[in-house]
Amino acid sequence: MPKYSYTAKNLSGKVLQGELEAANENEARVRLRAQQLLPIKISSGGKSSANVGKNLGNSGFFAPKVKSKDLQIFTRQFATLINAGIPVVDALKILSEGLRPGLLREASSKVKTSIENGKRLADAMAGTRGVFDKLYVNMIQAGEEAGILDSILNRLAIYMEKSEKIKGQVKGAMVYPIVILIVAFIVIAGILVFIIPKFNEFYSSAGKAPPALTQFVVNLSDFMIHKWYIIIGVAIGLPILLVQYLETPEGRANFDAIVLKIPVIGEVALKSAVARLSRTLSTLLSSGVGLIEAIEIAGRTAGNGVIESILIRSKDSVTQGRSFSAPLGKEKIIPEMVVQMIAIGEQSGTMDIMLGKIADFYEDEVEASVKAMTSLIEPLMMVFLGGIIAVLVIAMYLPIFSMGDVIGGG
16 A cells, blocks of 8 residues: 655644555545544655555564564553553553564654654554564554554454464473474484494404494594594584574475475464454454455464465455455365355454354464374483493493403304
């Protein structure tokens, strides 16, 4: 949607300047009058909030970012202040003064200044980078236009709470196996560096070639002792290269597709993506955002490239006047229950309610699947670690068994 710069007078005669989005100049004038502003000059120009939204949060891997928990608390407090009848500018002033120094505090102050200069809250938030994403901005815009900003802020806070709960469950399930792998690497490295060489000295004095498995372990031990810098270089360089690859569109798409195909983990990832997608769409639609724009926003915040591609194809279908459920039904990855409930929602005009029920169901499913995955991973990791240590122990004792056979045969 085009963006228009304007100069206008308020009821007290003060001249204000700012920007707003509108389909055309006439609509811009109507929006200004709705804000009790008398247009003096309106001119087109500037980037639309859609383009700004694309850049939000894309400041690089090491760029400062606002913690989701901080933004959630900010939104909840903002809703409380607005509900209490405090003007937006005063509410932002109170919030920014109570925040810790950082990106969120700077953004709050910037938004407050922009509003004082005549911008709408949504337009002011769209001008920040890495703080308020497109979903946030569009919901604020819907709340302003409908006059229910406090309700929208409450919905945003609830949405972020549930979204963080799902992400926390998935991340929590991955912490245990990662810790086990790190401990396993340390234990195995300690055995190879400090214990295996002692055994090797004993075997070398016997003057007999060790078995193949023992020789392999000895060679691995020598490599870790003398070529340790290669191992450290790979351990540091590989994750950095992987992160850089995942930041590319192709890398992210390939990674997301692979994750969905991994047994157990793929099922959890899919349920998590469906829950996030349904919750986002439900929140946007119930807040007054149009279906096409809601699908576009949900795709960008889905957290999975495969789901995003599906939503892009679905949006094209809806743009051509078809139903939303029809293209989803052609996608093998989307559960049949989801398609049927969306179809019922379309027919009954209660799609936001149906999507909310889908989100509730899959959020519970994610929690149950995470618990099941954790209970499955724990014994598998213990067997994995125990198996590697058992191989090392057998490799070291094989020569002793061979010596015993020789002595017994003699």
